[in-house]
Amino acid sequence: MKGSSHAYIGAATGGIVGFQLNPTDPITISTSAIIGSISALVPDLDTNGAASNRITLSKSFMQWLMHLVGMGLLIAIVFQYVQTGITPKILLFAGIGALLLVVSRFIKQKRMLTLTGLLVMAIGFVLHQSIGILLAGSYIIIASFLPHRSYTHSIIGLAFYTFILYHINLQWPIDGLIIAGTAGYASHLIADMKLLPVNRRGVKLFAPLWNKEW
Template sequence: MRGITHLTLGLLSAAGIVALRPDLTGYSLTGMAVAGLASLAPDLDEPGARLGRDISFDPKYFRYALVAAAVAIGLWGWYRLDISRPARTQALLAALTLGVIAAALAGKTGRRVMVAVTGGLIMIAALWLQLFWLALLGAFVIIAPFLKHRTYTHTGGAVVLWGYICYGAARTLRDDGIFWLGAWGYLSHLVGDSLTKSGIPWLLPILNHRFALPLMSTGSRRGNFLEGLICAGVGVGTAALWVARFRGALR
């Protein structure tokens, strides 16, 4: 499924949970925000995915900085007359190394590295605040970009991990909605991808089998139509839950 579909389904279904759980109403805004984030999180294993772009810097600017540094060091080492030959050699090697790194960060590799840098910053914050759940989130963001798409981030184990992260955040912020809506947001992504022909390996690494109800192919005209139809259906269901709640049928 496309990112916008995952986000829509995550938010709509989370709103449905709030309708079923009146005690979460006071936390709906925070929980809904976490649900939206969680609905996109599994696709951090795809560098070009929406969430990966949103939480990281554009790698081209980092590459430009590396190239500029390489040129500056190289020119300094080449034209500086009062330094020894070993120092000049070291400067030129440093410039060459920076140039190679800049070249290596082209394309998807650069995006992966930038997302991992964001994860590293989250880890630093976790160590500073001494929050284990935040450290797990940082580790997830660091590792996910280097995994093959639709593998370990698209498993039942990943749902459990994300649920634990949301549980820790809920306890820290004293907001039960973060746990319920955040965990469901992640789960909704996996349910959605299970409706595509590619499916997902729910039981990896125990069983390397992709479970699928092959209704659509992501990006195809038929797939886009069915995604819209599913979103409309979930939207109608969510609206019905809220109508029932306001009429007193849900307590």
């Protein structure tokens, strides 16, 4: 099923949740619809998933950023060396700068999703070590190494995503976040099941305990 179809189904699912929570509040209904739509795309963050390329940083941008930071560190170290000589701090930052320059030459597009996850985790540290954002980054990193329609399309993936929503909601409470997000994610799994005639493949809901496709 196409990503746009999952987004529409997730929006409808989230909207229904919002209506059940507060049928007279259009903000709750629309917010839940947006949450459901976004959540319905999350399972496809795995390798070759439709959503992975949409959130992945471009290879050229990341190479440019690595070059900029790497050269900036090396230039700053030169000035620092003139003032203080060689120190452990200078050696550390020199190593980081050189590593960035080397890694930027060998980086592959398929690993950009991994780097995107690392960037999300870095944002989590900046935001007072937000557990929810850190978990979201870890989800992206894990998904970047998984084949399509594997663990992100299972009960394990759904449970992990709900766990992420729970911690995000603790820090930034939003009406319907957990329920609408979980329902939106679940709608993706249901829409990808073989019970629908449009799907040639199903999903392994109970992987790794049971690898039967549903």
